[in-house]
Amino acid sequence: MKVLITGAAGFIGMHVAQILLARGDTVVGIDNLNDYYDVNLKKARLARLAQYPGFKHVLLDIADRPGMAALFEKEKPNRVLNLAAQAGVRYSLENPHAYVDSNVVGFVNVLEGCRHNGVEHLVYASSSSVYGGNTKMPFSEHDNIDHPVSLYAATKKANELMAHTYSHLFNLPTTGLRYFTVYGPWGRPDMALFLFTRAMLEDRPIDIFNHGKMRRDFTYIDDIAEGTVRVIDRPAAANPSFIVDTPDPATSWAPYRVFNIGNQNSVELMDYIAALEKALGKPAQKNFLPMQAGDVPATSADTAELAAHTGFAPAMPVEEGVRRFVAWYRDYFKL
Secondary structure, eight states, X not given: OEEEEETTTSHHHHHHHHHHHHTTOEEEEEXXXXXXXXXXXXXXXXXXXXXXXXXXXXXXXXXXXXXXXXXXXXXXXXXXXXXXXXXXXGGGGTOHHHHIIIIIIHXXXXXXXXXXXXXXXXXXXXXXXXXXXXXXXXXXXXXXXXOOSSHHHHHHHHHHXXXXXXXXXXXXXXXXXXXXXXESTTOOXXXXXXXXXXXXXXXXXXXXXXXXXXXXXXXXXXXXXHHXXXXXXXXXXXXTTOOTTSOOTTOOSSSEXXXXXXXXXXXXXXXXXXXXXXXXXXXXXXXXXXXXXXXXXXXXXXXXXXXXXXXXXOOOOHHHHHHHHHHHHHHHTTO
């Protein structure tokens, strides 16, 4: 297949592209290489992909409407994976317009490209953040998600609504993946594990929000990439049992699905930090702080639907995943 991946220089994008390229698919990778975090890390990821003859990088912002239209018309991808987005819950409090430009305007351009160029399946990154203030654990795709607590979460919910509209109007198969706290080698520098590791190696304290009373469904990148590829390979289909009067948020009369992709094992933040302390062989200096605006105290994924659809469920233990991240970090930064 020819697969168009937006955000190909990103954390998840690189890992998914590697799997597709290794099995013989062609990948056209879009990335604008913005400076939200270290551009050199993004370039290093692209350098890994450039080793495959089936890879091509296109420097483009998905918010560029004519540029996206021209690219879709030229490349005619079979399938599309949209990972390009302005990420981060906390940053959305400071720079809301970046989220609208990328996550809303950019996503419309992706949908239009798929609609007009015969794309067989659009898979796109949603987020566990769409569950907002939900307290029922674990989070299920069949739960209501009408109460987001950050603009980032609201834009991801908007993506799901927009995708459903195109599935309904144009019979475009779309699948949204609600990623749960992804971590591992080549990770994002704004994520907790990266920040904690850097601070601890520099003998600085780490900031721990909500006084450490946090739980997350930490999901290892290899599991995320494998699950994503399996979803790409299985286009969404209409649910013949869908009842309009009692609608199921996870399915539709249209070819539309959403799935949680998490580790099915919510871990205490302090246990996560303990795994990092073990991997680094040193204790962390801990700076306990209140909960940050837009954050939630706990996430937990019900992944039964993903397992039923793809035969796969993430399962990497946190202690081993953190150890692998630390090994990569030391190697990458020559520490």
